[in-house]
Amino acid sequence: MTILIRKSAERGYADRGWLQSWHSFSFGDYQDPRHMGFRVLRVLNEDVIAPGRGFGPHGHRDMEILTYMLAGKLRHRDSMGEERTLGENEVQAMSAGTGVVHSEFNASAAEPSHSVQIWIEPASEDVAPAYRQIAFGSGEKRGRLRLLAAPHANDPAAATIHQDARLYVTEVAPGDVVTATLLPGRHAWVQVLRGEVLLGEGRLGRGDGAAISGEPQIPIRGEGEVLLFDLP
């Protein structure tokens, strides 16, 4: 198995007081030409936002933006008229397409929020902006891969994105082996959200990521929660 591990502590880090953010890839003031993304995965940020604080209205164009909550709630508003709150076991997918302005704030006045934001390059530009939010039961990710987003997802339980990429979440317990199958020519990025997992011989802790290529099967063991991207 060809695995390139991106250690949590080696990620870019930004502390704005109200925001602590760890960047797996170059983002904002953190720029490293060795870490500009992986395949079509361009941004992977882990954000902790102080109570009541957040990102004021800002614009995006031609990007598939996904947010997955680890703890707390985020309040989302956008120029499409969507006003939604995102919580645990939910994923939000926004196609910026021709242009979107949105804001994201921690919906709690007391507790910090903890989330992962993902930007995936779209397969084509100028798509119509769209917003989707998917909720699922916590049991749906235990010991199996739970599909969160896919291209042309016919399954209402997954969000449609404009790229030939799939995002899964899984929660493994000791004794579990959750295996992802990749078609020839496909690649994977694994991001550990909680706990510690084994990918083949590789051991990944919380916040670690791994780029995997040339492997038809990716067995995930250990104890933790993991995002898995199946990428072109």
Added chain:
Amino acid sequence: MTPAILVTFSSRTGATERLALAAAVGAVQARGNIRLRRLPDGGQDGRTGEISEAAERMTKEYVSPSGDDVLWADGLVFCPSTGSGGAWTGYLDLLGRMSAGGKLDGKIAAVVAPATGSEAVLSASILRLGFIVLPPSPAAPAAPAEDAGDAIDAIDAIDAAQVQGRRLAMLVRALDGKTPTWGEAHRLR
């Protein structure tokens, strides 16, 4: 170049905010970078006199425009709500000082406003600041007043604001920093 567009608005009920958001979306559609800023104006609902929920939210979500924002911008959109003249005084004073220092030279401005004369009043102020002013499209419908509340959702008004934001960013890109400065114009005697 990537056009830098600063959208500044005043809004008590959130109605003019929707016009400002539409103008910002238009600028993003034209591949511009945007900053959205709100001028605090008390936040009292025009009908009830109470501080609206929308005003509380906007106070949290937006900051006021700064001189750095203005310097950053190639193009500026002004979105005044009905009867918000007082809210703009400080900002116009700041722009006046910057204009006197030649800091607004070559910048392009556009106004998107409810149809109660605030557009004309603000446009006149902007003209005196030395901006290159982008007039509204001849086909642009007049937006209803801020106190009209949800009526400002009128598709035509939102569309017109979006078109104006897009047009401004497109013009900035087309000129690509080649807008004439007052100094250049004066030298051509």
